[in-house]
Amino acid sequence: MIYDVCVIGSGAGAGPIIYELSKKGLKVCVLEKGDIYNEKDFSKDEIVVRKAIYTPNLKDEYHTIEELMDNSWQKFPTYETGWNFWNGSLLGGSSNFMSGYFHRLKPNDFKLASIYGVAKKSNIVDWVISYEELEPYYTKVEELVGVSGEVQEYEFLEPRSTKDFPYSALAENKIVDLIDKSCKELGFKSIKTPRAIISKQKDHRNPCYYSNYCGSYACSSGAKGSSRASLIKDAILTNNVTIIANAFVVKLNTSKDKKIKSATYLTKEGVKKEIKAKLFILAAQAVETSRLLLNSKDENFPFGVANNSLNVGKNFLSSSGGIVSATFDETNINLKDLQEPGLFVNRSLMDWYFTKEFKTGTIDILFEHANPIRRASILRWNEDELLIGENLQNKIFETFTKTRTLNMEIFVDWTPNDDSFISVDEKYKDKYGIPVANIRIGSHEQDKKASIFLEEKAIKLFEKMGGKNIISDISVLPSSNLQAGGCRFGNDPKTSVLNKYCQAHEVSNLFVTDGSFMPTGGSVPYTWTIYANSFRVADYIKNNWEDLIV
Known part of the structure; x- marks a missing residue:
């Protein structure tokens, strides 16, 4: 069978494509x-169902990391660490597994090179689309995926086509009163954090029931706006979607006309199979997307599919920043209120998102993740x-019953540079004999400067709140769950992999519709922008379907 569309991956970059194209009547095959799994499979057992259970064993399937040590790049496999x-x-x-912190990019995020110039040793460029082009799709995500919150005015609030979020803000812990009061005294503006967690019933999805487990756990109510719960479940009802699970795609095969004719995948048992389609969508998350393209070598593309320009893998993005933490007890807030489980903090600071001199970022405030086994082990x-x-x-007793730790997570841009990229090395292969992705994690000095700037603000707020045991961990290492870049979009084929429609x-x-297309990442988690862009690309494909398959 030849499908209309083959989608590789099923996360935020894939869900809108699957949803929109299946509803158009196209036959869509998803290789996952x-x-x-469904909601009934997701409990809150820290040992059984945390994110790591749903990822490959690093002894079988790993990555290699390159870090700069003693002025030379050292490579090591991730199973060692x-x-x-x-x-x-x-x-x-x-x-x-996302925590669902959904901030839009700001209009100026799309034109950093024009506003701030190109920093030395950086590869900053303006986007080839504007905020205005993406705004309708941010709004679409709010409705379909489901975003809760309350729009509040502050200096860098982005223009919106709707007055507020479609779902009211989630219930909050009383500690937000202390945060808001302290911010006001300091002249800071605390805003309610938008979350991709619905606060009321939506079709087959139940509202949040405040389990106290969001980060690194799948949602057992359907409240969290995963691609699976919010889009793919509905797409399946069209009877136009075929999902092939346990399908590890290892190669894209091209024909004489330099089009993809099929995708080769391995079953769980290692058996090779092939899927043919008219159109292919790659959305395997940035690291694995670049890996697949680089490993798909043939006579048309000796350096990997879509890589005759040698741009695939370049300008990998993550997020710099770190965490500032403090403990609170009954001297700060009523102990019963402090210990009330499940209720959210949902406060963010964006007062310094842009400054005259340089770009900084976002502070998101949250309680430490529940994970009692891990917390007890650290003690x-x-x-x-x-x-x-x-x-x-x-x-353990004193810590668990009389205190609570509050974190301020700092998000700043990962400045694209020549020493941040994805590659493959024939010397390092997984259990299937496929070269693994190598991740070089060269950071830029600007990122640490921005992180330290926000660290000072976070510490100042904690001191005003009366927090104890204030500790800070500022790092220029990448956050592994935030991946973008590697297949930058742009108008010039000599310097980009994709055009403005991610073709x-x-x-x-x-x-390519995961975060790989992003030339810069903004100072917020990427997921909302990935969702929005995928809906934008889906519209382009729907409107140009006949021309695309000629």
């Missing part, structure tokens, strides 16, 4: 590396002393 760049091999991908150590027995028992310059029936 992992298995298919446990540093995991797999983010969810199952239907819906990593969108099942075993008192500096260099290992606690056991009654001493450990007392420390490969060199392969007319190939589109």
